Amino acid sequence: MYARMRTFFSAGLLLCLTGLRHGKVILVAPGSDVSEKCEGTWDGIRTNDIQLKIDSTAHLLVQNFQDKRRYTCGDTELILERRHASSGDATLLYRAVGQSVHLFCKHLGAETYSGEWSWKHGSFNRGFRRLSNSSEPFTGPVSKKGGGDNDFSLDISSVEWGDSGQFQCTMRLIRPGGGPKKQTSYELVVVQATAEPQHVYEGGSVTLCCSVSLWKTPWELCWIHLDSNSKYSCQHYSTYPNRCKPGGAAVFNTVSIVSSVQSQWACAVFHGGTLRALLPVQLNVSKHTTTHTPPTHTTPVRRATTPLATHSENAEDTRNTTATQHTDPSAGVSVPHVCVMSVFGLVVVILVALTALLLWKRTDKEVCEDEDERRTADEEACAEGLLPHRGSVTYASVHFKRKPTEDLSKDVAPTDPPATAGGTEGEDVTVIYAGLKMNSCS
Known part of the structure; x- marks a missing residue:
């Protein structure tokens, strides 16, 4: 009875110390990746870690592992321990263009080993090529450990599209007659995400392209629309309800951008239901002015x-008016506005021309009327003898009434010329003076 009670209390104490969490310990080689998922949210996220929340499922992606880490999600506890030597297993790694990759190859022990790397491109069926100390045939800088402490790890600081393929590290024990060898292999898959165009206006469309250098089942490749709660600084991403459908080696997705809220997208690569790569793409969405x-x-x-x-x-x-307000601003002044302005300008020109013509005709008519009035006045003045008539010679008729003879002798001096013969007393005698000078009227 005492033994049973002691066992019961020991089990209870152990349960209190460990809690109700389901612990999971994973040995990870430096530079490798770890992907896990749970219902809830992961705690203990670090700078290089990625968490993607799809509905209630939280995907955790740890890339380029280096040190021991501990994560919790609800009742799940995840502990990552560092592996100190190569295990000989094949490791699958995903890297985006421009990222770095560390291929771990090391042996623990007192014996001295030699190591060499060989590489085979994934798109060719030819055999492996031995890698020298130089970076050839890679496009990015490559460095290799010199073998101190039996460490022959390989680093590529900037991965390019053509660097994908299979890498193999072979370590041989150095002793007379040769010795056993150990191999560690990696398969590098390069992922690339692009958007065309990068700058888009609201109401426009953009083509998203996500592609991988190698394709094997059961992979899933898709575009995910991230919501506004995503935090790029700490790589915490969430998405709207979205189902990631399997695709080919390259997935194209044409999206119509309705508003600036749709500016955050990500290319996600899943392998066996776990997240293996996530490439966020930030679109530059602008509003029309x-x-x-x-x-x-x-x-x-x-x-x-x-x-x-x-x-x-x-x-x-x-x-x-509604149609005018919804005219495309990017086209500048709309065609109806140009037509209205052109017609308005034509009407103004016609009115100005008509006004000038009427004023000209009115002035000419008034000048003619003034000239006619002046001529009429001159003619009336000439008829009344007020103004001389210009441009003609006028003969004047002067009528004199002859006086009686007796009066004539008194009044007329002896030097006066005699009266015209034939005249009688009381008769009117017409005398024409041809030399009379008079002004003429016009």
């Missing part, structure tokens, strides 16, 4: 101000 046109240039606005406008005219004005 609205250009307001003065209402006086729009015919519907002028008709709307008329008090006697009917209901149908008001409805037509409303439709026309």
